[in-house]
Amino acid sequence: MFWSEASRRTVIHRLHPFVKMAVGIGFTGFALCLREPSALALLLGFLLSTFVMARLRPSGRRILFAALFLGAVTGLNFWAARDPSHAAAYCLRLAVFLLAIPVCAGTTAPQELTRALARTPLPPGMVVALMLVWRFFPLMAAEVQQMRQAARLRGRACGGALTRLYRGLVVPMAFCVLDYTDRITLALELRGFSPEAGRTCRRQPAAGAADAGFLLLALGTVLAAGWLQWGGGAP
Amino acid sequence: MIALDHIHYAYPFQTCKALDDVCLRIRPGEAVLCTGRSGSGKSTLARLINGLCPHVFRGDLRGRVTVAGQDNLARRISEIAHDVGTLFQDPEHQFFALAVEDEMAFAHEWRNRTPAEIQRRIEEAADSLGVRPLFGSVLHALSEGEKQKVALASIMSLKPKVLVLDEPTANLDPEATMDLGRHILRFKKEGMAILVVDHRLYWLRDIVDRVIVMDRGRIALEGGFTMLSDHSLRAHYGLRLDSVSDPRPGLTESFLHDGFLQVEGLHFSYRRGRDLFNGASFQLPRGVTGIIGNNGAGKTTLARVLTGLNSKRAGKIRLDGKPVSPHELLRRSSLVLQNTDHQLHMKTVVAEMELSAARVSTRLRETLVAGYLRDLDLAHLVKRHPQSLSGGEKQRLAIACGLAKQPDVLVLDEPTSGLDGRNLQRIAAAIRMTADRGACVLLISHDLELIASVCDCALRVPIKTSPPTPI
Structure with a gap:
């Protein structure tokens, strides 16, 4: 994950995944339409407040990396356009992109998202596929780490860097994926999975007052940013 | 029914x-x-x-x-x-x-x-x-x-x-x-x-x-x-034993034996994780030491640190009295991981073995490889692709590769899970042979039969403060 989660679940963590997803995607899309730095700053302010409320703690190294990256992009932009307002808008837009989706993803447990997806009228095969993809990532991350360690144990005798990468990671990964697919298919069959069967959902995340409040605040921010951009707020 | x-x-x-x-x-x-x-x-x-x-x-x-x-x-x-x-x-x-x-x-x-x-x-x-x-x-x-x-x-x-x-x-x-x-x-x-x-x-x-x-x-x-x-x-x-008494309590502590691999003040933790080892000092003799502890106690992590795969945060590791770097440890040790699929990289069984024995002189290599293939019943599979072997065969091949490197420190992580009695005995014999050659073999296993048949002493994880062992 981009940053570590605080151990305690905050109100942001408890929001409906689709609400967070809508705000994240909405803010990213809306930032593309804005050119006024104050309007973009407002969006960024909302995201930063969400970030603080969620008690996410980025590591010092990541903050430094993000600051250097944004600084470099702003500097290059200013050097090319000689327009401080343009450079500031670029920097703020980039900051919104860097924060919007990750803030939502970082506060949504994958199981919450799969539960929410299970409620949608997607075909059963697709829901299972999405669930397995979520399962697949942590599993594959652990496998890749083991493969890299096994390759390190083999050392340089195994060939040049590209050969080592091919033999040590690409080939074992291919076999690993095939093996995983094979096993999970068998396990699905043995649990009685049938794509034609209907399904229920034991626990579905339900939208509540907090979700409505969060959406209203986000909408208010978007309207205010829009007014700053087009409604005469801009100088 | x-x-x-x-x-x-x-x-x-x-x-x-x-x-x-x-x-x-x-x-x-x-x-x-x-x-x-x-x-x-x-x-x-x-x-x-x-x-x-x-x-x-x-x-x-x-x-x-x-x-x-x-x-x-x-x-x-x-x-x-x-x-x-x-x-x-x-x-x-x-x-x-x-x-x-x-x-x-x-x-x-x-x-x-x-x-x-x-x-x-x-x-x-x-x-x-x-x-x-x-x-x-x-x-x-x-x-x-x-x-x-x-x-x-x-x-x-x-x-x-x-x-x-x-x-x-x-x-x-x-x-x-x-x-x-x-x-x-x-x-x-x-x-x-x-x-x-x-x-x-x-x-x-x-x-x-x-x-x-x-x-x-x-x-x-x-x-x-x-x-x-x-x-x-x-x-x-080719069956296993019908009754096994738990050998773990009877194993002597590793610090009571002459230390070949000596560790002093070992500190290790994963990033943002709790300390797994906080100033642990211990020594491991030549022969077979069982690393004993519950799941999650840090046995595999210890093995990774001792083979140089994971770098310690602080502490000294000496091999036969001389300080060794993680790089040197990687060169002089073998670690056979639980998932053998990841450790097999070559196109044939024999190429896999020859790669592992790359540091052995050319004159001896052929005999050595042939010997291990015979001992672990893999000689008839030399031309096969390692990934085409059965689970048990892959497991034996990974162990044979670990042995063929002729390491000073050999770590085996659950080497016999899913193996029948005959193959368990083959692996036990190969482990004993490596220990008798003077290597320090560390065995991480829940297999009571294997522990009973090969272990000379035990290192219990989490590591308790052992009596002072001057380095």
Whole structure:
């Protein structure tokens, strides 16, 4: 994950995944339409407040990396356009992109998202596929780490860097994926999975007052940013 | 409950039969152990009962398999699954969800049950197997024993009439194994028909009613558990011991022996994680040291630090009295990981072995490689692609590669899980030979038979402060 989660679940963590997803995607899309730095700053302010409320703690190294990256992009932009307002808008837009989706993803447990997806009228095969993809990532991350360690144990005798990468990671990964697919298919069959069967959902995340409040605040921010951009707020 | 009548079965594109005229009956409330050497047809028997053969694996089946009074061929596998629950060796590969409760609810949701009924069933199963404290946990953070329990609870919540356990204890520690045994006894009393396919025998002594020994696709022997106490019979069929006393308490501590690998003030923690080792000092002699501890205690991490794979935060490591860097440790050590698939990189078995023995002089290499291939019964497979080998063969090849490097420090992580008695003895002999050569062998294993047959001393994790050992 981009940053570590605080151990305690905050109100942001408890929001409906689709609400967070809508705000994240909405803010990213809306930032593309804005050119006024104050309007973009407002969006960024909302995201930063969400970030603080969620008690996410980025590591010092990541903050430094993000600051250097944004600084470099702003500097290059200013050097090319000689327009401080343009450079500031670029920097703020980039900051919104860097924060919007990750803030939502970082506060949504994958199981919450799969539960929410299970409620949608997607075909059963697709829901299972999405669930397995979520399962697949942590599993594959652990496998890749083991493969890299096994390759390190083999050392340089195994060939040049590209050969080592091919033999040590690409080939074992291919076999690993095939093996995983094979096993999970068998396990699905043995649990009685049938794509034609209907399904229920034991626990579905339900939208509540907090979700409505969060959406209203986000909408208010978007309207205010829009007014700053087009409604005469801009100088 | 289960009836197999004159079953002949061959996998697709195979000329020899996997099962040859097999007849078997298992009544409700009866538990049967199916054992035999690797490749004898045990898993195929289990697959016929749960419907994987021939519904998924295809192949040619003659004879009739009946479960709960219904012919398996006449039903779809999803219908057979209503009567038969199957538990595999590695539960990680049969999970679909990320959280414990979601996993337990998965199969019920696909059976269109109401949320209230699902909740009632998973709570009932969780209570009976002691899984409720794990509710709210993420599956991949659980220990192997806990994962196995969750998988079993998921199956039991479906209330199957038949339970098939395919090597269920291969990744379990002895305590979790005995716990599984107690649950099987209870399921028997509840009237389930149970088939256990396993190489480990000792834990089933007072649990199973009958034992069948498979050999080349046929039921070679059938009888009570006591027939397994015949040493010559076990040797003939490549079986493991029928009774094992726990050797762990009797092993002397490693610090009482002369230290070859000495560690002082070891500090290690994963990024943002708790300290796994906080100033630990210990020494490991030449010979075989068992690293003993519960799952999650840090045994594998210790092995990684001692082989130079993970860098310690602080501390000194000396080999034969001389300080060594992680790079030097990597060069002079071998680590055989649990998942052997990741360690096999070459196109043939012999190329794999020659790569491992790259540091041995050319004159000796050929003899050395041939010797290890012969000792671990791999000589007939030299031209095969390593990834085309069976699980047991891959395991033996990874160990042979570890040995062929001629390391000063050899670490083996669960080297015998899922291996039959004959292969266990082969590996034990190879480990002993390496130790006798003067290497420091560290063995991480829950396999009591292997610990009993090779370990000279023990290092218990978490490491307690040992008496001062001047470096």
